[in-house]
Amino acid sequence: xxxxxxxxxxxxxxxxxxxxxxxxxxxxxxxxxxxxxxxxxxxxxxxxxxxxxxxxxxxxxxxxxxxxxxxxxxxxxxxxxxxxxxxxxxxxxxxxxxxxxxxxxxxxxxxxxxxxxxxxxxxxxxxxxxxxxxxxxxxxxxxxxxxxxxxxxxxxxxxxxxxxxxxxxxxxxxxxxxxxxxxxxxxxxxxxxxxxxxxxx
Amino acid sequence: xxxxxxxxxxxxxxxxxxxxxxxxxxxxxxxxxxxxxxxxxxxxxxxxxxxxxxxxxxxxxxxxxxxxxxxxxxxxxxxxxxxxxxxxxxxxxxxxxxxxxxxxxxxxxxxxxxxxxxxxxxxxxxxxxxxxxxxxxxxxxxxxxxxxxxxxxxxxxxxxxxxxxxxxxxxxxxxxxxxxxxxxxxxxxxxxxxxxxxxxxxxxxxxxxxxxxxxxxxxxxxxxxxxxxxxxxxxxxxxxxxxxxxxxxxxxxx
Numbered sequence: 118x119x120x121x122x123x124x125x126x127x128x129x130x131x132x133x134x135x136x137x138x139x140x141x142x143x144x145x146x147x148x149x150x151x152x153x154x155x156x157x158x159x160x161x162x163x164x165x166x167x168x169x170x171x172x173x174x175x176x177x178x179x180x181x182x183x184x185x186x187x188x189x190x191x192x193x194x195x196x197x198x199x200x201x202x203x204x205x206x207x208x209x210x211x212x213x214x215x216x217x218x219x220x221x222x223x224x225x226x227x228x229x230x231x232x233x234x235x236x237x238x239x240x241x242x243x244x245x246x247x248x249x250x251x252x253x254x255x256x257x258x259x260x261x262x263x264x265x266x267x268x269x270x271x272x273x274x275x276x277x278x279x280x281x282x283x284x285x286x287x288x289x290x291x292x293x294x295x296x297x298x299x300x301x302x303x304x305x306x307x308x309x310x311x312x313x314x315x316x317x318x
Numbered sequence: 319x320x321x322x323x324x325x326x327x328x329x330x331x332x333x334x335x336x337x338x339x340x341x342x343x344x345x346x347x348x349x350x351x352x353x354x355x356x357x358x359x360x361x362x363x364x365x366x367x368x369x370x371x372x373x374x375x376x377x378x379x380x381x382x383x384x385x386x387x388x389x390x391x392x393x394x395x396x397x398x399x400x401x402x403x404x405x406x407x408x409x410x411x412x413x414x415x416x417x418x419x420x421x422x423x424x425x426x427x428x429x430x431x432x433x434x435x436x437x438x439x440x441x442x443x444x445x446x447x448x449x450x451x452x453x454x455x456x457x458x459x460x461x462x463x464x465x466x467x468x469x470x471x472x473x474x475x476x477x478x479x480x481x482x483x484x485x486x487x488x489x490x491x492x493x494x495x496x497x498x499x500x501x502x503x504x505x506x507x508x509x510x511x512x513x514x515x516x517x518x519x520x521x522x523x524x525x526x527x528x529x530x531x532x533x534x535x536x537x538x539x540x541x542x543x544x545x546x547x548x549x550x551x552x553x554x555x556x557x558x559x560x561x562x563x564x565x566x567x568x569x570x571x572x
Contacts, residue, residue, distance in 0.1 A: 131415055164440060301394055
Protein backbone atom coordinates (compact mmCIF):
# COMPACT_ATOMS: atom_id res chain seq x y z
CA UNK A 118 0.00 0.00 0.00
CA UNK A 119 1.24 3.44 -0.96
CA UNK A 120 0.22 6.66 0.81
CA UNK A 121 -0.51 9.61 -1.46
CA UNK A 122 0.26 12.90 0.29
CA UNK A 123 -1.61 15.88 -1.08
CA UNK A 124 1.10 18.49 -1.44
CA UNK A 125 -0.53 21.88 -1.82
CA UNK A 126 2.51 23.66 -0.43
CA UNK A 127 1.76 23.36 3.30
CA UNK A 128 4.74 23.76 5.59
CA UNK A 129 4.30 20.41 7.31
CA UNK A 130 4.41 18.20 4.20
CA UNK A 131 8.15 17.39 4.53
CA UNK A 132 7.84 16.43 8.20
CA UNK A 133 4.80 14.25 7.52
CA UNK A 134 6.72 12.57 4.73
CA UNK A 135 9.75 12.06 6.97
CA UNK A 136 7.58 10.55 9.72
CA UNK A 137 6.04 8.08 7.23
CA UNK A 138 9.48 7.18 5.89
CA UNK A 139 10.72 6.44 9.41
CA UNK A 140 7.80 4.01 9.73
CA UNK A 141 8.92 2.31 6.54
CA UNK A 142 5.81 3.41 4.65
CA UNK A 143 5.79 3.88 0.91
CA UNK A 144 4.61 7.41 0.21
CA UNK A 145 4.69 10.05 -2.48
CA UNK A 146 3.65 13.68 -2.74
CA UNK A 147 1.34 14.91 -5.42
CA UNK A 148 -0.80 17.81 -6.53
CA UNK A 149 -2.20 16.02 -9.56
CA UNK A 150 -5.93 15.12 -9.82
CA UNK A 151 -5.06 11.84 -11.60
CA UNK A 152 -2.78 10.66 -8.80
CA UNK A 153 -5.50 11.42 -6.25
CA UNK A 154 -8.05 9.47 -8.27
CA UNK A 155 -5.81 6.40 -8.31
CA UNK A 156 -4.60 6.69 -4.68
CA UNK A 157 -4.75 3.68 -2.35
CA UNK A 158 -4.62 5.88 0.76
CA UNK A 159 -4.74 9.66 1.05
CA UNK A 160 -3.13 11.99 3.52
CA UNK A 161 -3.92 15.70 3.64
CA UNK A 162 -1.54 17.62 5.88
CA UNK A 163 -2.18 21.27 6.48
CA UNK A 164 -1.10 24.17 8.57
CA UNK A 165 -1.68 27.89 8.24
CA UNK A 166 -4.71 29.61 6.75
CA UNK A 167 -7.90 27.77 5.79
CA UNK A 168 -8.21 29.88 2.64
CA UNK A 169 -4.79 28.76 1.37
CA UNK A 170 -5.86 25.11 1.48
CA UNK A 171 -9.30 25.64 -0.09
CA UNK A 172 -7.87 27.86 -2.84
CA UNK A 173 -5.14 25.32 -3.57
CA UNK A 174 -7.67 22.45 -3.77
CA UNK A 175 -9.80 24.43 -6.22
CA UNK A 176 -6.94 26.03 -8.12
CA UNK A 177 -5.35 22.65 -8.80
CA UNK A 178 -8.71 20.91 -9.48
CA UNK A 179 -8.21 18.53 -6.58
CA UNK A 180 -11.59 18.96 -4.87
CA UNK A 181 -13.65 16.59 -7.05
CA UNK A 182 -11.11 13.72 -7.20
CA UNK A 183 -10.56 14.01 -3.45
CA UNK A 184 -14.27 13.92 -2.59
CA UNK A 185 -14.81 11.04 -5.06
CA UNK A 186 -11.95 9.03 -3.57
CA UNK A 187 -13.28 9.52 -0.04
CA UNK A 188 -16.80 8.51 -1.16
CA UNK A 189 -15.34 5.39 -2.81
CA UNK A 190 -13.90 4.38 0.57
CA UNK A 191 -10.23 5.22 0.06
CA UNK A 192 -8.69 5.57 3.55
CA UNK A 193 -8.13 9.26 4.28
CA UNK A 194 -6.16 10.97 7.03
CA UNK A 195 -6.52 14.73 7.51
CA UNK A 196 -4.12 16.64 9.74
CA UNK A 197 -4.94 20.04 11.30
CA UNK A 198 -6.40 22.05 8.38
CA UNK A 199 -6.85 18.65 6.72
CA UNK A 200 -9.45 17.97 9.44
CA UNK A 201 -11.07 21.40 9.21
CA UNK A 202 -11.57 21.27 5.45
CA UNK A 203 -13.79 18.17 5.80
CA UNK A 204 -16.52 20.45 7.19
CA UNK A 205 -18.83 22.89 5.43
CA UNK A 206 -16.94 26.12 6.05
CA UNK A 207 -14.71 28.00 8.45
CA UNK A 208 -15.06 31.33 10.25
CA UNK A 209 -11.45 31.91 9.18
CA UNK A 210 -12.61 32.32 5.57
CA UNK A 211 -16.39 32.62 5.64
CA UNK A 212 -16.89 33.01 1.90
CA UNK A 213 -15.12 29.76 0.99
CA UNK A 214 -16.66 26.29 0.91
CA UNK A 215 -15.02 23.31 2.58
CA UNK A 216 -15.46 19.72 1.34
CA UNK A 217 -18.74 19.44 3.27
CA UNK A 218 -18.24 15.73 3.99
CA UNK A 219 -19.09 16.12 7.68
CA UNK A 220 -21.83 18.20 9.32
CA UNK A 221 -20.74 21.35 11.09
CA UNK A 222 -18.49 24.34 10.70
CA UNK A 223 -15.07 25.44 11.90
CA UNK A 224 -15.14 28.25 14.50
CA UNK A 225 -12.62 30.47 16.24
CA UNK A 226 -11.55 29.23 19.67
CA UNK A 227 -12.72 31.67 22.38
CA UNK A 228 -10.51 34.70 23.01
CA UNK A 229 -10.65 34.06 26.76
CA UNK A 230 -7.49 31.95 26.37
CA UNK A 231 -4.17 32.57 24.64
CA UNK A 232 -4.31 31.91 20.93
CA UNK A 233 -3.03 30.17 18.91
CA UNK A 234 -3.62 27.02 20.99
CA UNK A 235 0.04 26.20 20.78
CA UNK A 236 1.73 23.29 22.46
CA UNK A 237 1.05 19.90 24.02
CA UNK A 238 -2.38 18.94 25.28
CA UNK A 239 -4.29 15.81 26.30
CA UNK A 240 -7.39 14.22 24.82
CA UNK A 241 -10.68 12.94 26.20
CA UNK A 242 -11.98 9.87 24.37
CA UNK A 243 -15.61 10.06 23.30
CA UNK A 244 -15.92 6.59 21.81
CA UNK A 245 -13.72 3.81 20.52
CA UNK A 246 -10.84 5.19 18.49
CA UNK A 247 -8.78 3.11 16.08
CA UNK A 248 -6.27 5.92 15.58
CA UNK A 249 -5.60 6.08 19.32
CA UNK A 250 -5.26 2.30 19.77
CA UNK A 251 -2.39 1.40 22.09
CA UNK A 252 -1.83 5.01 23.21
CA UNK A 253 -2.00 5.92 26.92
CA UNK A 254 -5.07 7.89 27.99
CA UNK A 255 -2.85 10.66 29.38
CA UNK A 256 -0.70 11.06 26.26
CA UNK A 257 0.05 14.57 25.00
CA UNK A 258 -0.21 15.73 21.38
CA UNK A 259 1.13 18.87 19.73
CA UNK A 260 -1.43 21.46 18.61
CA UNK A 261 -0.90 24.73 16.70
CA UNK A 262 -4.23 26.30 15.68
CA UNK A 263 -6.72 29.07 16.49
CA UNK A 264 -9.80 27.54 14.85
CA UNK A 265 -11.53 24.24 15.55
CA UNK A 266 -14.76 22.27 15.17
CA UNK A 267 -16.46 22.87 18.51
CA UNK A 268 -19.62 20.75 18.27
CA UNK A 269 -19.22 17.05 18.81
CA UNK A 270 -21.12 14.62 16.63
CA UNK A 271 -21.18 10.89 15.99
CA UNK A 272 -17.81 11.09 14.17
CA UNK A 273 -16.07 12.62 17.22
CA UNK A 274 -13.68 10.00 18.57
CA UNK A 275 -11.83 12.30 21.00
CA UNK A 276 -11.97 15.90 22.10
CA UNK A 277 -9.49 18.35 23.53
CA UNK A 278 -10.16 21.62 25.37
CA UNK A 279 -8.65 25.08 25.16
CA UNK A 280 -11.13 27.74 26.15
CA UNK A 281 -13.77 25.46 24.70
CA UNK A 282 -14.05 21.78 23.98
CA UNK A 283 -13.32 20.87 20.35
CA UNK A 284 -12.96 17.87 18.04
CA UNK A 285 -9.42 16.47 18.26
CA UNK A 286 -9.91 13.09 16.58
CA UNK A 287 -12.54 12.24 13.99
CA UNK A 288 -13.30 8.78 12.70
CA UNK A 289 -16.14 7.94 10.35
CA UNK A 290 -15.91 4.92 8.04
CA UNK A 291 -12.77 5.55 5.93
CA UNK A 292 -12.42 9.15 7.14
CA UNK A 293 -9.79 9.78 9.84
CA UNK A 294 -8.72 13.23 10.95
CA UNK A 295 -6.78 14.83 13.78
CA UNK A 296 -6.59 18.47 14.83
CA UNK A 297 -3.11 17.96 16.34
CA UNK A 298 0.10 17.29 14.44
CA UNK A 299 1.03 13.59 14.74
CA UNK A 300 4.23 14.31 12.79
CA UNK A 301 5.31 16.63 15.63
CA UNK A 302 3.88 14.73 18.59
CA UNK A 303 6.79 12.50 19.52
CA UNK A 304 6.15 8.80 20.10
CA UNK A 305 2.39 9.23 20.56
CA UNK A 306 2.13 10.89 17.17
CA UNK A 307 4.20 8.19 15.52
CA UNK A 308 1.75 5.66 16.94
CA UNK A 309 -1.22 7.53 15.41
CA UNK A 310 0.42 7.45 11.97
CA UNK A 311 1.27 3.78 12.44
CA UNK A 312 -2.35 3.04 13.34
CA UNK A 313 -3.54 4.86 10.21
CA UNK A 314 -1.12 2.86 8.06
CA UNK A 315 -2.48 -0.35 9.55
CA UNK A 316 -6.10 0.71 9.03
CA UNK A 317 -5.35 1.70 5.44
CA UNK A 318 -3.43 -1.48 4.57
CA UNK B 319 -6.39 18.40 31.42
CA UNK B 320 -4.90 21.57 30.03
CA UNK B 321 -2.12 22.87 27.90
CA UNK B 322 1.28 21.78 29.24
CA UNK B 323 4.01 24.32 29.95
CA UNK B 324 6.75 23.82 27.40
CA UNK B 325 10.47 23.35 27.99
CA UNK B 326 12.45 24.48 24.96
CA UNK B 327 16.18 23.98 24.54
CA UNK B 328 17.82 26.54 22.27
CA UNK B 329 20.78 25.97 20.01
CA UNK B 330 22.59 29.23 19.27
CA UNK B 331 24.76 28.45 16.27
CA UNK B 332 27.36 30.20 14.15
CA UNK B 333 25.49 28.55 11.28
CA UNK B 334 27.21 25.22 11.75
CA UNK B 335 28.28 24.68 15.36
CA UNK B 336 26.48 25.43 18.61
CA UNK B 337 28.11 28.36 20.39
CA UNK B 338 27.50 30.10 23.67
CA UNK B 339 28.36 33.42 25.26
CA UNK B 340 27.41 35.74 28.08
CA UNK B 341 25.25 38.81 27.34
CA UNK B 342 25.60 38.01 23.63
CA UNK B 343 29.45 38.28 23.67
CA UNK B 344 32.45 36.00 24.25
CA UNK B 345 31.33 33.05 22.15
CA UNK B 346 32.71 29.55 22.56
CA UNK B 347 31.99 26.19 20.96
CA UNK B 348 29.33 24.08 22.69
CA UNK B 349 28.86 21.16 20.34
CA UNK B 350 27.23 19.64 17.31
CA UNK B 351 23.63 20.78 16.69
CA UNK B 352 22.44 17.43 15.38
CA UNK B 353 23.86 15.50 18.34
CA UNK B 354 22.29 17.95 20.82
CA UNK B 355 18.95 18.00 18.99
CA UNK B 356 18.80 14.20 19.01
CA UNK B 357 19.52 14.13 22.73
CA UNK B 358 16.88 16.76 23.58
CA UNK B 359 14.27 15.06 21.40
CA UNK B 360 14.84 11.82 23.31
CA UNK B 361 14.92 13.53 26.73
CA UNK B 362 11.44 14.98 26.34
CA UNK B 363 12.00 18.51 25.02
CA UNK B 364 8.70 19.98 23.85
CA UNK B 365 10.20 21.96 21.00
CA UNK B 366 13.59 23.01 19.75
CA UNK B 367 14.84 26.44 18.69
CA UNK B 368 17.85 26.81 16.40
CA UNK B 369 19.23 30.30 15.89
CA UNK B 370 21.94 31.55 13.58
CA UNK B 371 23.46 34.22 15.78
CA UNK B 372 26.19 35.09 13.28
CA UNK B 373 23.52 35.53 10.58
CA UNK B 374 25.99 36.43 7.88
CA UNK B 375 24.78 36.18 4.30
CA UNK B 376 27.59 33.92 3.06
CA UNK B 377 27.04 31.37 5.80
CA UNK B 378 23.28 31.13 5.20
CA UNK B 379 23.48 27.94 3.08
CA UNK B 380 25.40 26.29 5.92
CA UNK B 381 22.67 27.28 8.39
CA UNK B 382 19.93 25.94 6.11
CA UNK B 383 21.82 22.67 5.90
CA UNK B 384 22.01 22.61 9.71
CA UNK B 385 18.21 23.09 9.88
CA UNK B 386 17.74 20.21 7.42
CA UNK B 387 19.99 17.91 9.44
CA UNK B 388 18.35 18.85 12.74
CA UNK B 389 14.78 18.57 11.37
CA UNK B 390 15.53 15.08 10.09
CA UNK B 391 16.14 13.91 13.67
CA UNK B 392 13.12 15.50 15.35
CA UNK B 393 9.60 14.31 16.11
CA UNK B 394 8.84 17.61 17.88
CA UNK B 395 8.38 21.14 16.47
CA UNK B 396 11.38 23.09 15.26
CA UNK B 397 11.70 26.88 15.30
CA UNK B 398 14.51 28.54 13.37
CA UNK B 399 15.70 32.08 12.92
CA UNK B 400 18.46 34.60 13.15
CA UNK B 401 19.02 37.03 10.31
CA UNK B 402 15.54 36.58 8.76
CA UNK B 403 15.14 39.82 6.80
CA UNK B 404 12.73 38.95 4.00
CA UNK B 405 9.80 36.68 3.18
CA UNK B 406 12.21 34.72 1.00
CA UNK B 407 14.55 34.15 3.99
CA UNK B 408 11.54 32.81 5.92
CA UNK B 409 10.55 30.53 3.05
CA UNK B 410 14.06 29.07 2.89
CA UNK B 411 13.97 28.24 6.60
CA UNK B 412 10.50 26.65 6.37
CA UNK B 413 11.49 24.66 3.28
CA UNK B 414 14.55 23.42 5.15
CA UNK B 415 12.19 21.91 7.75
CA UNK B 416 11.37 24.57 10.36
CA UNK B 417 7.77 24.73 11.61
CA UNK B 418 8.14 28.30 12.86
CA UNK B 419 10.32 31.24 11.99
CA UNK B 420 11.63 33.83 14.43
CA UNK B 421 12.09 37.44 13.39
CA UNK B 422 13.80 40.12 15.40
CA UNK B 423 15.83 43.10 14.15
CA UNK B 424 14.39 43.10 10.63
CA UNK B 425 10.84 43.13 12.02
CA UNK B 426 11.66 46.18 14.15
CA UNK B 427 12.98 47.93 11.06
CA UNK B 428 10.09 46.78 8.87
CA UNK B 429 7.07 45.44 10.81
CA UNK B 430 5.41 44.38 7.52
CA UNK B 431 7.79 41.42 7.52
CA UNK B 432 5.63 39.90 10.30
CA UNK B 433 2.40 40.17 8.30
CA UNK B 434 4.05 38.92 5.11
CA UNK B 435 5.26 35.79 6.91
CA UNK B 436 1.98 35.16 8.75
CA UNK B 437 -0.06 35.60 5.56
CA UNK B 438 2.02 32.92 3.87
CA UNK B 439 2.59 30.44 6.70
CA UNK B 440 -0.12 31.28 9.24
CA UNK B 441 0.23 33.12 12.56
CA UNK B 442 1.22 29.89 14.32
CA UNK B 443 4.45 29.89 12.30
CA UNK B 444 5.62 33.40 13.16
CA UNK B 445 7.53 33.97 16.38
CA UNK B 446 8.46 37.53 17.24
CA UNK B 447 11.74 37.48 19.16
CA UNK B 448 12.10 40.47 21.46
CA UNK B 449 15.34 41.22 23.29
CA UNK B 450 14.35 43.48 26.17
CA UNK B 451 16.55 45.46 28.53
CA UNK B 452 15.41 47.33 31.61
CA UNK B 453 15.64 51.08 31.35
CA UNK B 454 14.26 52.85 34.40
CA UNK B 455 10.61 51.96 34.82
CA UNK B 456 10.16 50.20 31.49
CA UNK B 457 11.92 47.81 29.14
CA UNK B 458 13.57 48.84 25.94
CA UNK B 459 13.74 46.72 22.77
CA UNK B 460 17.31 45.90 21.80
CA UNK B 461 18.37 44.89 18.30
CA UNK B 462 21.44 43.55 16.48
CA UNK B 463 22.05 40.73 18.94
CA UNK B 464 21.12 42.82 21.96
CA UNK B 465 23.75 45.48 21.29
CA UNK B 466 21.71 48.48 20.12
CA UNK B 467 18.60 50.12 21.47
CA UNK B 468 15.70 50.36 19.04
CA UNK B 469 14.17 53.17 21.11
CA UNK B 470 10.95 51.16 21.41
CA UNK B 471 9.03 50.14 24.49
CA UNK B 472 9.03 46.32 24.75
CA UNK B 473 5.38 46.06 25.83
CA UNK B 474 4.18 48.33 23.03
CA UNK B 475 6.30 46.47 20.48
CA UNK B 476 4.96 43.10 21.67
CA UNK B 477 1.38 44.35 21.21
CA UNK B 478 2.15 45.81 17.78
CA UNK B 479 3.89 42.61 16.70
CA UNK B 480 0.88 40.50 17.67
CA UNK B 481 -1.44 42.90 15.84
CA UNK B 482 0.76 42.49 12.76
CA UNK B 483 0.40 38.71 12.89
CA UNK B 484 2.94 37.20 15.28
CA UNK B 485 1.57 34.02 16.87
CA UNK B 486 4.06 33.83 19.69
CA UNK B 487 6.61 36.01 21.51
CA UNK B 488 10.10 34.75 22.32
CA UNK B 489 11.08 37.15 25.06
CA UNK B 490 14.74 37.35 26.04
CA UNK B 491 15.91 39.40 28.98
CA UNK B 492 19.17 40.96 27.83
CA UNK B 493 19.96 41.75 31.48
CA UNK B 494 19.69 38.10 32.48
CA UNK B 495 20.87 36.30 29.34
CA UNK B 496 23.87 34.06 30.02
CA UNK B 497 24.10 35.13 33.67
CA UNK B 498 22.30 32.10 35.16
CA UNK B 499 20.68 34.41 37.73
CA UNK B 500 17.11 33.30 36.99
CA UNK B 501 14.48 34.36 34.44
CA UNK B 502 13.18 37.93 34.55
CA UNK B 503 9.81 37.22 36.18
CA UNK B 504 8.62 40.85 36.22
CA UNK B 505 9.38 41.45 32.55
CA UNK B 506 7.80 38.18 31.44
CA UNK B 507 4.64 38.70 33.50
CA UNK B 508 4.26 42.22 32.08
CA UNK B 509 4.57 41.05 28.46
CA UNK B 510 2.46 37.92 28.99
CA UNK B 511 -0.34 40.05 30.44
CA UNK B 512 -0.12 42.54 27.58
CA UNK B 513 -0.53 40.08 24.69
CA UNK B 514 -3.07 37.45 23.63
CA UNK B 515 -0.48 35.00 22.27
CA UNK B 516 1.79 32.54 24.10
CA UNK B 517 5.05 33.90 25.54
CA UNK B 518 8.32 31.96 25.71
CA UNK B 519 10.59 33.26 28.47
CA UNK B 520 14.31 33.23 27.84
CA UNK B 521 17.51 34.36 29.50
CA UNK B 522 19.00 33.55 32.89
CA UNK B 523 17.77 30.00 33.54
CA UNK B 524 19.77 28.02 36.06
CA UNK B 525 17.88 26.08 38.72
CA UNK B 526 14.65 24.09 38.42
CA UNK B 527 13.24 26.62 40.90
CA UNK B 528 13.72 29.35 38.24
CA UNK B 529 11.38 27.41 35.95
CA UNK B 530 8.71 27.07 38.65
CA UNK B 531 8.88 30.85 39.17
CA UNK B 532 8.65 31.75 35.50
CA UNK B 533 5.58 29.56 35.01
CA UNK B 534 3.80 30.37 38.27
CA UNK B 535 4.69 34.06 38.76
CA UNK B 536 5.95 35.03 35.32
CA UNK B 537 2.86 33.70 33.48
CA UNK B 538 5.14 32.18 30.82
CA UNK B 539 3.64 29.58 28.49
CA UNK B 540 7.05 28.13 27.70
CA UNK B 541 10.60 28.53 28.96
CA UNK B 542 13.74 28.41 26.89
CA UNK B 543 17.30 27.72 27.97
CA UNK B 544 20.59 26.80 26.35
CA UNK B 545 23.75 26.32 28.36
CA UNK B 546 22.25 24.53 31.38
CA UNK B 547 21.04 21.83 28.98
CA UNK B 548 24.14 21.77 26.75
CA UNK B 549 26.47 21.42 29.73
CA UNK B 550 24.26 18.72 31.24
CA UNK B 551 23.86 20.79 34.40
CA UNK B 552 20.17 20.06 34.04
CA UNK B 553 18.47 17.16 32.26
CA UNK B 554 15.11 17.96 30.72
CA UNK B 555 13.60 14.81 32.18
CA UNK B 556 14.66 15.66 35.75
CA UNK B 557 13.52 19.25 35.31
CA UNK B 558 10.07 18.12 34.16
CA UNK B 559 9.75 15.69 37.06
CA UNK B 560 10.63 18.53 39.44
CA UNK B 561 8.03 20.82 37.83
CA UNK B 562 5.32 18.15 37.96
CA UNK B 563 6.02 17.60 41.66
CA UNK B 564 5.61 21.35 42.20
CA UNK B 565 2.22 21.36 40.50
CA UNK B 566 3.29 22.77 37.12
CA UNK B 567 1.58 20.94 34.28
CA UNK B 568 4.22 19.44 31.96
CA UNK B 569 4.37 16.63 29.45
CA UNK B 570 6.42 13.91 31.12
CA UNK B 571 8.44 11.81 28.71
CA UNK B 572 7.79 8.06 28.77
